[in-house]
Amino acid sequence: xxxxxxxxxxxxxxxKREFYEHVEMGIVALIxxxxxxxxxxxxxxxxxxxSFLGCSLYGTTGDGEPVVNWSGFYIHPPENVTTDSEAPLLxxxxxxxxxxxxxxxxxxxxxxxxxxxxxxxxxxxxVHEYPGHIACDGLTNSEIxxxxxxxxxxxxxVLDLDSTVKGTFDEDDRAGLERIAQLLAI
Numbered sequence: 001x002x003x004x005x006x007x008x009x010x011x012x013x014x015x016k017r018e019f020y021e022h023v024e025m026g027i028v029a030l031i032x033x034x035x036x037x038x039x040x041x042x043x044x045x046x047x048x049x050x051s052f053l054g055c056s057l058y059g060t061t062g063d064g065e066p067v068v069n070w071s072g073f074y075i076h077p078p079e080n081v082t083t084d085s086e087a088p089l090l091x092x093x094x095x096x097x098x099x100x101x102x103x104x105x106x107x108x109x110x111x112x113x114x115x116x117x118x119x120x121x122x123x124x125x126x127v128h129e130y131p132g133h134i135a136c137d138g139l140t141n142s143e144i145x146x147x148x149x150x151x152x153x154x155x156x157x158v159l160d161l162d163s164t165v166k167g168t169f170d171e172d173d174r175a176g177l178e179r180i181a182q183l184l185a186i
Contacts, residue, residue: 009055016057020176023051027183042093044184045072048161049095058168065164069139070096073148074103074112075157089116089157096162099136110134112158115145119155121174125167137162144169146181159184 013019030043052058052068060066072094077087089103089112103109105116110132115122124143127133133143140162148157159181163169 009051011056013055013057016170016172016176019051019055019057020172020179023048023176024179024183026051027180031183038093040184041073041075044159044180045093045095048180052161061164065139067163067165067168068161069164070094070099070137070160070162072096072099073157073159074116075148076105076116076155078156089113092157094160097137100134103134108132111143111145112160115147115158116155119147121146121178123169123171123174125169127162139164141166142168144173144177146174146177148181149185151185 009019009022013022026047027044030047031040034040049068049071052071053060053066058067073092074089075092076089086105089105091099091101103112105113107114107117108131111122111124111127111130112134113132122143122145124130124133127135127140127143130143142163142165144161146159147155148159150156159177161169161173161177
């Protein structure tokens with residue numbers, strides 16, 4: 001199967017659980033045998049973005065905007081993983097509109113910073129009510145950020161997804177995206 005076809009979501013997928021199982025299979029196929037993390041994260045962000053866009057569970061809003069309008073990664077620079085926990089998170093592979101390039105990983109400095117510092121997933125139903133939210137895209141209304149760990153279990157970055165619709169992400173999204181983050185650590 002051509003790599004681009006892995007983002008096609010069959011019409012018979014009706015639940016978020018089925019959606020994430022489908023996306024997981026696509027990511028496994030794309031990263032199998034590949035060890036370069038930039039390539040794996042690039043393919044994962046593209047697969048996620050286009051899968052959300054092509055899925056009836058998410059798709060587009062009435063005015064044609066994608067429901068999930070950003071999918072990507074912020075990475076703690078590899079040379080600083082063990083030496084400097086205060087080093088910034090840097091923009092990694094993503095799909096969507098241009099984004100903030102640097103995030104300071106300090107509590108209260110945005111959703112990505114909080115997920116990184118606390119080493120746990122943060123689901124935000126309404127970003128306008130989140131203290132310290134960093135607005136990279138004014139259309140974003142909800143967000144989910146999942147810590148990304150290396151093989152040793154150290155948090156080395158985050159997987160970030162934004163949505164134009166309030167309340168898009170829930171516990172099913174949390175579970176599915178945490179499994180995907182685990183795949184990317186392998």
